[in-house]
Amino acid sequence: MYDYVDYILANYLSAKMGDSEKEAISALRAHISSNAELAEGIRNDLGGAMADEGYSWKEAFSRNDVVDFDDEIQARAYARSLLWDQLFVV
Structure with a gap:
């Protein structure tokens, strides 16, 4: 449904990747700053x-081994602060 969301969760933020949130967001920022098509796809998704x-x-978040939340409200707030705010509001 939102392929770019799964892409960034699995390839940048998954616990399997071994990076801190700060390192993952930094790498993702660098990647999208050099690829306008990727940036647009991520922004849209x-x-x-x-x-x-x-x-x-x-x-x-659970499916992509990022973090487990007790409820949807927490997960949604985390997504906004970690992804949207860090990538597009900065």
């Missing part, structure tokens, strides 16, 4: 997932 009440950030 993140915006869509944030606006989609049916999308579960809790499940997305």
Whole structure:
């Protein structure tokens, strides 16, 4: 559904990657600053997932081995602060 969301969670933020959040976000910023098509895709998918009440950030984080949350509200807030705010509001 939101392929770029799964892409960044699995390839940058997954615990399997071994990077800190700061390192992962820094690498992702560098990648999207050099690839306009990727940046647009991530912006569109993140915006869509944030606006989609049916999308579960809790499940997305868990599915991609990022972090487990007790509820959707926490997961959604974390997604906004970690991804949207760090990548597009800075």
